[in-house]
Amino acid sequence: MTRFVYLFREGDATMRDLLGGKGTGLAEMTRAGAPVPPGFTITTEACNHYSDTGEFPTSLWDEVLAALRDVEQDTGKRFGDPANPLLVSVRSGARFSMPGMMDTVLNLGMNEEIAASLGRLTGDPRFAADARRRFVQLYGKVVLGIDGARFEAVMDEAKGHGAREDTDLTETELSAITGRFLEIVRAESGHEFPDDPFEQLRGAIAAVFRSWNGRRAVDYRRLNRISDSLGTAVNVQSMVFGNMGDSSATGVAFSRDPSTGENVLYGEYLVNAQGEDVVAGIRTPRPIAELEQEMPDVYRQFRAIAAGLEHHYADVQDMEFTVERGRLFMLQTRTAKRSAAAAVKIAVDMVHEGLIDRETAVQRVEPSALDQLLHPTLDPIAVASAPLLAQGLPASPGAASGRVVFDPDEAVALAAEGEDVILVRQETAPEDFHGMVAARAVLTARGGMTSHAAVVARGMGKPCVAGAGSLRIDAAAGRFTASGVTVAHGDVITVDGSTGEVFAGRLETRAPVLGEDFHTLMEWADEVRRTGVRANADTPADAEMARRFGAEGIGLCRTEHMFFEGDRIDAMREMILADSVDERRAALAKVEPLQREDFVGIFRVMDGYPVTIRTLDPPLHEFLPRTPEEQLELARRLGVPAERVRARIERLRESNPMLGFRGCRLGILYPEITEMQARAIFGAARQCLDEGVAVHPEVMIPLVNTVEEFVRQAEIVRRVAAEHGVSDYLVGTMIELPRAALVADRLGAVAEFFSFGTNDLTQTTMGISRDDAARFIPFYVEHKILPEDPFQVLDQEGVGELVKIGIERGRSARPGLKVGVCGEHGGDPASVAFFVGAGLDYVSCSPFRVPVARLAAAQAALSASGEASKGLAA
Ligand code: ADP
Numbered sequence: 001m002t003r004f005v006y007l008f009r010e011g012d013a014t015m016r017d018l019l020g021g022k023g024t025g026l027a028e029m030t031r032a033g034a035p036v037p038p039g040f041t042i043t044t045e046a047c048n049h050y051s052d053t054g055e056f057p058t059s060l061w062d063e064v065l066a067a068l069r070d071v072e073q074d075t076g077k078r079f080g081d082p083a084n085p086l087l088v089s090v091r092s093g094a095r096f097s098m099p100g101m102m103d104t105v106l107n108l109g110m111n112e113e114i115a116a117s118l119g120r121l122t123g124d125p126r127f128a129a130d131a132r133r134r135f136v137q138l139y140g141k142v143v144l145g146i147d148g149a150r151f152e153a154v155m156d157e158a159k160g161h162g163a164r165e166d167t168d169l170t171e172t173e174l175s176a177i178t179g180r181f182l183e184i185v186r187a188e189s190g191h192e193f194p195d196d197p198f199e200q201l202r203g204a205i206a207a208v209f210r211s212w213n214g215r216r217a218v219d220y221r222r223l224n225r226i227s228d229s230l231g232t233a234v235n236v237q238s239m240v241f242g243n244m245g246d247s248s249a250t251g252v253a254f255s256r257d258p259s260t261g262e263n264v265l266y267g268e269y270l271v272n273a274q275g276e277d278v279v280a281g282i283r284t285p286r287p288i289a290e291l292e293q294e295m296p297d298v299y300r301q302f303r304a305i306a307a308g309l310e311h312h313y314a315d316v317q318d319m320e321f322t323v324e325r326g327r328l329f330m331l332q333t334r335t336a337k338r339s340a341a342a343a344v345k346i347a348v349d350m351v352h353e354g355l356i357d358r359e360t361a362v363q364r365v366e367p368s369a370l371d372q373l374l375h376p377t378l379d380p381i382a383v384a385s386a387p388l389l390a391q392g393l394p395a396s397p398g399a400a401s402g403r404v405v406f407d408p409d410e411a412v413a414l415a416a417e418g419e420d421v422i423l424v425r426q427e428t429a430p431e432d433f434h435g436m437v438a439a440r441a442v443l444t445a446r447g448g449m450t451s452h453a454a455v456v457a458r459g460m461g462k463p464c465v466a467g468a469g470s471l472r473i474d475a476a477a478g479r480f481t482a483s484g485v486t487v488a489h490g491d492v493i494t495v496d497g498s499t500g501e502v503f504a505g506r507l508e509t510r511a512p513v514l515g516e517d518f519h520t521l522m523e524w525a526d527e528v529r530r531t532g533v534r535a536n537a538d539t540p541a542d543a544e545m546a547r548r549f550g551a552e553g554i555g556l557c558r559t560e561h562m563f564f565e566g567d568r569i570d571a572m573r574e575m576i577l578a579d580s581v582d583e584r585r586a587a588l589a590k591v592e593p594l595q596r597e598d599f600v601g602i603f604r605v606m607d608g609y610p611v612t613i614r615t616l617d618p619p620l621h622e623f624l625p626r627t628p629e630e631q632l633e634l635a636r637r638l639g640v641p642a643e644r645v646r647a648r649i650e651r652l653r654e655s656n657p658m659l660g661f662r663g664c665r666l667g668i669l670y671p672e673i674t675e676m677q678a679r680a681i682f683g684a685a686r687q688c689l690d691e692g693v694a695v696h697p698e699v700m701i702p703l704v705n706t707v708e709e710f711v712r713q714a715e716i717v718r719r720v721a722a723e724h725g726v727s728d729y730l731v732g733t734m735i736e737l738p739r740a741a742l743v744a745d746r747l748g749a750v751a752e753f754f755s756f757g758t759n760d761l762t763q764t765t766m767g768i769s770r771d772d773a774a775r776f777i778p779f780y781v782e783h784k785i786l787p788e789d790p791f792q793v794l795d796q797e798g799v800g801e802l803v804k805i806g807i808e809r810g811r812s813a814r815p816g817l818k819v820g821v822c823g824e825h826g827g828d829p830a831s832v833a834f835f836v837g838a839g840l841d842y843v844s845c846s847p848f849r850v851p852v853a854r855l856a857a858a859q860a861a862l863s864a865s866g867e868a869s870k871g872l873a874a
């Protein structure tokens, strides 16, 4: 018979699927002899059964009662017995940690009689009243589904609207508050609050099961690509109390600084507090270092446990603890979420400390998180003269500017319109999650470094300033004041999550500096990587940036971008408007020297690395002026009648430019364009070779459908190369039409390399125009009609299949054919993993994504060799 309940001492790390992250953490700590309050875990299978049927599995309740008896024996207390009551917490805990995503009920097992006797037994009636107050509040909100604001309003009123803190409330006041809570429950639910501890326990377990399908859990899973079918485990654990006076406390700490990676205990605690108080930002917590003075023995013990756990897991731990009357208890441990900078430093440090090897270090850093490191920071010169509005805690690094919004729904709406928004809140709660996703940055007035806002923002790699205490937020009136300045809803502010500073207006940013640890980790990645990484770069400046980020060549140089600069566009327009071949040649002759100069610059920077240059690709109308005024102006500059310009533009208009007169079709009808471009390329190559600079041009023909198209264009390129005496070069084709992939064996016979243009290949395979996709793709993704946006993450099933076919057929004609990919997918980690598996020689992406691609390719190589050795062992 399936077993649904495991005591903490029966579980271990191999049971993560069944017991969830929190459950296995509690089990491992129990096994290691750490002081964990006894308890048990209900499996994810029980949750899935409940999600499917709406009922507990038949045997579940008996198993719960049996496990409860075991906990009673361990603690010497009895659940529901006023003479010596056992109270428990009921905690969710899925396979992957979902911080703050699901609710926990504390102090469960109380009623009026039990509270009174608990007061007598502990000699602390105020504590008992507080515990019951918290229980009724949490149970009312989490289990009975009553709006938490109803309870908070009562609390707020009792505290004189901020005049006093929770800890100032007397026993009598707390009991009165509980009385009002019970009335709220009666009015809102139409039932009495359940007084029977067993009924409470059943209700709480079911509520945790249900929370798996609650909105914030679903949102979080979607963002983090966690499967909906895993289910959550439920942990039932005997309570320990951090709210029993000044020798009690509760806290959260990391074994290293999750923001910088520095190897120091890092965290916060609150004296005389319970559970969520630290995270919820109700009072401002104190740094963990102060615990060393305040409770030296507890601090030493905690530090030893933290070090032991870090060693055991060989990774940084994020731990929850409670001190009950001077006694330390561990309540949770999990792998710590960390900023990208911290991830890099920790991985490198741990190799040096002998905790992990280099390959593990390479796998420890999420490639997409590197984005954070590569993001711009605030320009210090701009900062020096900027009006500082407020100073908060540097909760999540990075800087961003945007319009102030107070409401998460509005953040979503404005972001959808393309606005940059900063979500400003008193403090955030899990129900604000969607707003945080939409915002560029988050700013809160309350809460510490481990507040909800801080933890969630760090996880998302989003800048966050927390606990900016001088902010006076009046969300209803749509404004906040700080430093005597009033900032209205919609005004632009800038937040710097690396320093905690908040500024009025928009500030200049500047490119990030990459430290030594970053380069060390990248070197280790390069040691295991088998797939090349190139960059898409159109200018010498881009090329330089690409080299700095470690690109091993250029995979896509789009020549058309060169035509937009300065007054080159005029020569280009003249070319397009030309009526005869001779006129066209004359116009092209003006562009040629400029383009050659660009290539010289790029070749010099790339210094012998291959440079793939694509011949002219976009539809010609993209170069022409749109408005009548601009058309008139152009006609005047070119000295031609306005009517001629207008007529020519009219003739170039297409119904579907994406599928129209573009790509190699331009060079087929106007071979002089391809010829000019080839002259610019090989003229530049010749010049560089004469200067002693090695060059490896790879000329790439876009949008090829048929062998004949390619042959005609390649013939021009080869002739011009010979005229310049350049022999070390390749002519290849892009594969960006399904037909090209299907006839890749025939193309492979004539083309010297392939480059998959996966943007166009996605458009043409799926029949989706990328520019119009925003109308429906988000809906498709949300409703799982598509797993991802196919322009961000390669559609492996369809487009990926064409990539595989193209490689296989191409190499059947030309063994060892060099194959690459250019397009957004070259910088997406999941797509890179696919390309590595498909046997591509290199991926090419924008310069900023190059480190991401290097790391992703290394990880793909490692997991491929892991699979291979597993295969051998089997
Ligand atoms: P989350 O997953 O949101 O962190 P937890 O289940 O860890 O939720 O619990 C929320 C808070 O309640 C934490 O601060 C935790 O330390 C506290 N808590 C949970 N169980 C107990 C317990 N048995 N005794 C004391 N505090 C507890």
Ligand code: MG
Pocket (backbone or CB within 6 Å): 320, 332
């Ligand atoms: Mg927790």
Ligand code: MG
Pocket (backbone or CB within 6 Å): 617, 702, 703, 736, 757, 760
């Ligand atoms: Mg294309």
